[in-house]
Amino acid sequence: MEAIQAFDEEKLNAFVGQVLGDLGGAYSAALVKIGDRLGLYRDLQNQGPATSKELAERTGYSERYLREWLAHHAASNYLEYDRATKQFRLPPEQAMVFADEDSPVYMIGGFENAFSTFENEPKVSEGFRTGEGVAWGDQAHCMFCAVAKFFRPGYVHNLVQSWLPALDGVVEKLERGAKVADLGCGHGHSTLLMAEAFPNSTFIGYDFHGGSIDAANAHRDEHGLDSNRVRFEQATASDFQEGDFDLVTCFDALHDMGDPVGAAVHVLKQLKHDGTWMVVEPMAADELSDNFNPVGRLFYAASTSICVPTALAQNSGYALGAQAGQRKLTEVIKDGGFTDVRRAAETPFNIVLEARP
Secondary structure, rough: OOOOOOOOOOHHHHHHHHHHHHHHHHHHHHHHHHHHHHOOOHHHHHHHEEOOHHHHHHHHHHHHHHHHHHHHHHHOOOOEEEEEOOOEOOOOHHHHHHHHOOOOOOOHHHHHHHHHHHHHHHHHHHHHHHOOOOOOOOOOOOOHHHHHHHHHHHHHHHHHHHHHHOOOOHHHHHHOOOEEEEEOOOOOHHHHHHHHHHOOOOEEEEEOOHHHHHHHHHHHHHHOOOHHHHHHEEOOOOOOOOOOEEEEEEEEHHHHOOOHHHHHHHHHEEEEEEEEEEEEEEOOOOOHHHHOOOHHHHHHHHHHHHHHHHHHOOOOOOOOOOOOHHHHHHHHHHOOOEEEEEEEEEOOOOOEEEEEE
């Protein structure tokens, strides 16, 4: 009989506590999605604290369901509970995470993306056995919107205000009138933010997922932007054709490409001789263990379930992963023919690289 390995009871208890917290978070993803879908956060933000009965009267939803949802949220510190009044309150800090879409820390997209990984799981599990990928268009149907929603706050609060100004001479070109390509544009949030800020410039968003291009064009029309100045087309980073670009951007997409070196080669060909390629990627250190932190944990999870399967489904299947780090990203970009690569800016969630011919 195999001997029982000695263990530290204190460490075990601490780890069990950690896992209970993880399980609570995993179970919470669906409930956060319900809160957003049904407008419960917005009601609590706009109408103020409420008991389960009061919230039911305000929303028309079932009091019994609301009672359980509110209790879960109070137990999770997502809401505050007043024992005297029996009311639940959405504090302003939590409102920034759950209710305010323009907040820099709006996290609903993160919860929705986590939820989508459960739908992806059978296909990703099969990938572990075969080594094959899961194409972007074959992943969870709600994932495309979730990814767009997750990254949008970072773009809203950084792209025009600090990332573009950190690039050498780019803002001046955009103000005069430049030609810009946005690779892997998804639903077009990054493209539209730039187009609204720089009305003298023209913008083309490219993405290989047709559904995302349809959504991007719809968003452009909602924003009232001229389709002659801002348009979205289905193409990959290795075959888009226009040329003579002053600026090419790539937001949280290079690591998803099956051939990032080939993409770099093609971008270089499509740029003007004095053009700039801005590559925005998830924040990551070059040393593996330096990424053992909450941000790294989040991105490694997403990378395993979404990013690596997407890249492996493409021709060469390079699969950088979402935690590639600046050193590896620079190597890939320079292998594509760029000579000058530097970190121009950063946030807790992103690295911004400037690549020049």
